[in-house]
Amino acid sequence: MTGLDRLSYQSRWLHVAPERKFLFWLLLMVLAFSLPPLGQALMMACTAAFTCWLLRLSLWRWCRWMALPLGFLLVGVVTLVFSVSRDPQTLLAGAPIGPYWLGVTAQGIATANATFWRSLAALSATFWLVLNLPFPQLIVLLKRARVPRLLTEQILLTWRFIFILIDEAMAIHRAQTLRFGYRNVRLGYRSLAMLVSLLFTRVLMRYQQMSTALDIKLYQGDFHL
Numbered sequence: 001m002t003g004l005d006r007l008s009y010q011s012r013w014l015h016v017a018p019e020r021k022f023l024f025w026l027l028l029m030v031l032a033f034s035l036p037p038l039g040q041a042l043m044m045a046c047t048a049a050f051t052c053w054l055l056r057l058s059l060w061r062w063c064r065w066m067a068l069p070l071g072f073l074l075v076g077v078v079t080l081v082f083s084v085s086r087d088p089q090t091l092l093a094g095a096p097i098g099p100y101w102l103g104v105t106a107q108g109i110a111t112a113n114a115t116f117w118r119s120l121a122a123l124s125a126t127f128w129l130v131l132n133l134p135f136p137q138l139i140v141l142l143k144r145a146r147v148p149r150l151l152t153e154q155i156l157l158t159w160r161f162i163f164i165l166i167d168e169a170m171a172i173h174r175a176q177t178l179r180f181g182y183r184n185v186r187l188g189y190r191s192l193a194m195l196v197s198l199l200f201t202r203v204l205m206r207y208q209q210m211s212t213a214l215d216i217k218l219y220q221g222d223f224h225l
Contacts, residue, residue: 005134005135007055007057008131010055010056011054011055011131012053013132014132019141021132021137022133022141028121028125029125031121032118032125037114040121041121043121043124047127048066051132054132062127066127073120076115077115080111080115081104081112135159139155142155161203168206169195172195172198176194
């Protein structure tokens with residue numbers, strides 16, 4: 001089990017109905033997209049505190065998780081701040097680039113500020129749902145929402161193969177590390193290429209083993225969900 005999946009089983013809301021969790025997440029998303037930036041910042045802080053309390057984890061660990069998508073968010077925000085214009089009078093500050101001016105506008109700063117806090121608030125709400133909704137409850141939620149059975153089975157198999165992929169990759173990486181496969185940059189790149197090629201082969205073998213096991217159990221094309 002991954003760290004996030006393991007944490008979902010120690011949540012104080014583990015036995016709360018998944019429908020209630022989903023409705024609460026929808027409420028958080030509505031607030032994230034409707035509140036002003038100050039309200040979105042306060043909502044993110046409250047969601048962070050609530051998440052840490054439910055999962056019995058530190059705020060520092062939550063912040064490290066939020067830092068993962070923060071880099072992508074900052075790149076998008078920076079592109080909103082800067083604008084290209086022929087008239088330097090429309091810019092708060094800028095620099096000439098040939099016949100154009102690259103600079104910052106008041107509208108760009110306002111748009112970037114609103115986008116930044118809206119995205120953080122929505123991310124904190126989504127993290128709350130992911131960390132408090134174990135995968136079996138997600139399957140129950142999809143069934144009650146009348147999601148097509150084929151799509152639910154695909155989600156289930158994809159989730160299963162994520163763990164197979166991680167398990168095989170860790171085993172190969174551990175074996176390479178014990179043989180000093182990453183002691184310098186050249187060997188590191190070579191070992192990484194070998195890991196990728198071996199990983200594909202090992203996952204195919206695990207898939208064939210699973211197919212054989214299903215055939216032995218008289219699999220008829222439907223999983224018991």
